[in-house]
Amino acid sequence: MTSVLRVENLRISFRQDGQTLPAVKGVSFEVGKGETVALVGESGSGKSVTALSTVRLLGEAAQVEGSVRYDGRELIGAPDAVLRGVRGNDISFIFQEPMTSLNPLHTLQKQLEESLQLHQGLRGEAAKARIVELLDKVGIRDAAERLNDFPHQFSGGQRQRIMIAMALANQPELLIADEPTTALDVTIQAQIIDLLAELKRSEGLSMLFISHDLALVRRIADRVCVMKDGEIVEQGPAAEVFAAPQHPYTKKLLAAQPQGRARPLAPDAPVTVETRDLKVWFPIKRGFLRRVTGHIKAVNGATLSVRAGETLGIVGESGSGKTTLALAIMRLIESEGPILYMGQDISHWPARQLRRLRRDMQIVFQDPYGSLSPRMTVEQIIAEGLGVHGVEPGRDRREMVAEIMQEVGLSPEAMHRYPHEFSGGQRQRIAIARAMILRPKVVVLDEPTSALDVTVQVQIVELLRGLQEKHGLTFLFISHDLRVVRAMAHQIMVMRIGEVIEQGTTEQIFNAPVQDYTRNLLAAAFRDHDR
Numbered sequence: 001m002t003s004v005l006r007v008e009n010l011r012i013s014f015r016q017d018g019q020t021l022p023a024v025k026g027v028s029f030e031v032g033k034g035e036t037v038a039l040v041g042e043s044g045s046g047k048s049v050t051a052l053s054t055v056r057l058l059g060e061a062a063q064v065e066g067s068v069r070y071d072g073r074e075l076i077g078a079p080d081a082v083l084r085g086v087r088g089n090d091i092s093f094i095f096q097e098p099m100t101s102l103n104p105l106h107t108l109q110k111q112l113e114e115s116l117q118l119h120q121g122l123r124g125e126a127a128k129a130r131i132v133e134l135l136d137k138v139g140i141r142d143a144a145e146r147l148n149d150f151p152h153q154f155s156g157g158q159r160q161r162i163m164i165a166m167a168l169a170n171q172p173e174l175l176i177a178d179e180p181t182t183a184l185d186v187t188i189q190a191q192i193i194d195l196l197a198e199l200k201r202s203e204g205l206s207m208l209f210i211s212h213d214l215a216l217v218r219r220i221a222d223r224v225c226v227m228k229d230g231e232i233v234e235q236g237p238a239a240e241v242f243a244a245p246q247h248p249y250t251k252k253l254l255a256a257q258p259q260g261r262a263r264p265l266a267p268d269a270p271v272t273v274e275t276r277d278l279k280v281w282f283p284i285k286r287g288f289l290r291r292v293t294g295h296i297k298a299v300n301g302a303t304l305s306v307r308a309g310e311t312l313g314i315v316g317e318s319g320s321g322k323t324t325l326a327l328a329i330m331r332l333i334e335s336e337g338p339i340l341y342m343g344q345d346i347s348h349w350p351a352r353q354l355r356r357l358r359r360d361m362q363i364v365f366q367d368p369y370g371s372l373s374p375r376m377t378v379e380q381i382i383a384e385g386l387g388v389h390g391v392e393p394g395r396d397r398r399e400m401v402a403e404i405m406q407e408v409g410l411s412p413e414a415m416h417r418y419p420h421e422f423s424g425g426q427r428q429r430i431a432i433a434r435a436m437i438l439r440p441k442v443v444v445l446d447e448p449t450s451a452l453d454v455t456v457q458v459q460i461v462e463l464l465r466g467l468q469e470k471h472g473l474t475f476l477f478i479s480h481d482l483r484v485v486r487a488m489a490h491q492i493m494v495m496r497i498g499e500v501i502e503q504g505t506t507e508q509i510f511n512a513p514v515q516d517y518t519r520n521l522l523a524a525a526f527r528d529h530d531r
Contacts, residue, residue, distance in 0.1 A: 001032035003069075004174050004206040005054065005091075010066040012046070012053055012230075020063070023049050025230040027066075031174065036200060036207040038217040038238070040253070041227035042453040043424055047210045050227075051176050055087045070174070089119045092167035096179035098159035102151040108135075109147035112166055119170045134165040138195060156318055157188035164195065168203065175200075178210045182451065185317040185480040190524040193219050212453045214253060218242055226250045256454040258461045258487035262311055262506065263469055265490060269307040272442055272474040273329060274340040278302045280321070280328050281336070298324040299335070300498040306491075308441070309468060311475040313489030313506070315482065315521065320495040322478045326444045329476065330361050341442070359389040362435035366447035368427035372419040378405075379415035382434050391438055404437040408463060425456035429463070436467060442474045449484050461487055482525040486510055494518050 012024035024046040031037045039047040052058050054068050055075060068075045070086060095101050103111060112131045116122040122130055135143035138161040151159060160180060167175055181189040197220055200207055211217050217224060225235040234247040245251045280299040283292040299321045306312045314322045328335035331346060331354055339347040346357060365371045372381055382404060383397045402412035408429045419427055428448060435443055449457040461484060468475060479485050492509040494502040502515045513519050
């Protein structure tokens with residue numbers, strides 16, 4: 001097979017504070033014409049750094065040695081003019097978060113036109129026709145009517161399709177997709193993977209696919225390279241690597257799925273949280289006078305009951321109302337309908353009365369780095385709520401922080417450090433510690449594992465199970481990862497466009513779903529595995 005990309009003995013290090021830190025240590029692989037090669041491994045393994053080094057996108061602090069040849073041309077040490085001709089023209093990138101790559105101030109047409117003008121000299125109607133062709137190809141409906149829309153007017157899946165259209169604009173030979181589906185729902189993930197596979201066939205693309213999600217890699221890759229600590233520890237045909245992994249690390253990755261089921265509830269466990277026909281409608285205001293002309297029914301009649309020690313899994317695609325429902329239950333947004341906490345209707349409590357409730361109801365977000373102040377030490381972050389809520393005023397706060405850090409699996413010796421000095425999994429443990437130090441009764445977990453590697457996901461699931469069992473916690477667990485939901489939840493609520501379309505025990509939902517939408521969610525999540 002003819003090689004499109006050949007990487008030999010690639011070594012990458014970074015200069016930091018007078019030190020040289022190795023990131024990639026002698027990596028070699030190749031991507032054949034029309035082939036998809038996957039780089040897999042945990043965060044920090046060197047996958048993305050390897051990909052970015054191919055066309056020298058790592059910045060001045062990086063020292064790159066070895067060989068990267070595209071169609072026989074050496075790119076390491078190549079002049080800038082050569083690299084500019086290759087970037088976006090012969091080799092294109094798709095990144096994990098499209099909103100960081102799309103300019104929020106420019107229309108869709110302007111952003112796609114820029115690349116077409118730069119590389120192909122297309123302008124005016126010719127450029128517009130090519131843009132509509134590209135958007136149609138990647139599945140953007142009514143493309144011609146949406147050219148003047150801005151990125152925020154598209155869903156997450158649509159934005160990723162736009163990024164794919166931009167990557168295809170100049171008919172590249174090699175597409176490098178760096179975690180292109182991590183932030184997407186399971187059904188959208190499946191659609192994007194199917195789209196990439198179809199484009200590979202129809203456009204004759206070669207692809208370097210970077211992911212920590214082995215289920216997705218199994219669907220799309222011809223060959224797999226497994227990376228650990230900057231080295232490739234195993235590589236070979238995807239079917240062989242998945243069927244008979246040789247390296248212990250590969251075996252560990254493949255075995256890293258949340259195991260078991262939620263622990264049985266105590267028969268006399270009291271109901272902690274209830275809602276009855278809960279509604280959250282946002283007004284649509286139009287015209288100069290901003291008159292209300294309708295409503296967005298973000299949550300339209302949700303009824304639930306969750307007991308102490310129980311986990312309710314709330315699943316559905318982006319925009320289904322999952323997070324809105326949880327925020328309404330916590331009285332962080334306005335809603336209509338009874339919200340009962342420990343038998344008391346809190347739906348009309350004033351702010352002063354709600355303040356006493358805040359200690360009992362805590363939340364852990366998807367992105368711990370975004371919810372942790374970079375200017376505060378871990379000790380300050382975890383202890384902040386103690387002063388706000390007057391928790392155990394006679395006790396030494398540092399001692400309390402040390403206790404909770406040990407409980408969530410962190411060393412108390414690290415309490416003086418800052419969030420950027422921790423890994424993603426450690427930062428999520430810090431966020432959990434911040435919530436747990438107040439000894440809450442209800443914890444909302446909003447996609448707490450979706451941004452984490454599979455091995456770290458397993459660790460966080462086990463941590464949450466242990467905390468729930470020890471403290472009798474009620475969890476509202478919001479997630480699009482149905483494998484994690486199956487391992488955590490006692491009961492499941494399926495939401496779609498603000499409506500609760502199905503509800504039942506985890507066994508009922510997974511083994512005998514009633515609604516087609518639920519069946520589609522399960523099919524997208526478990527295409528390659530039995531439920």
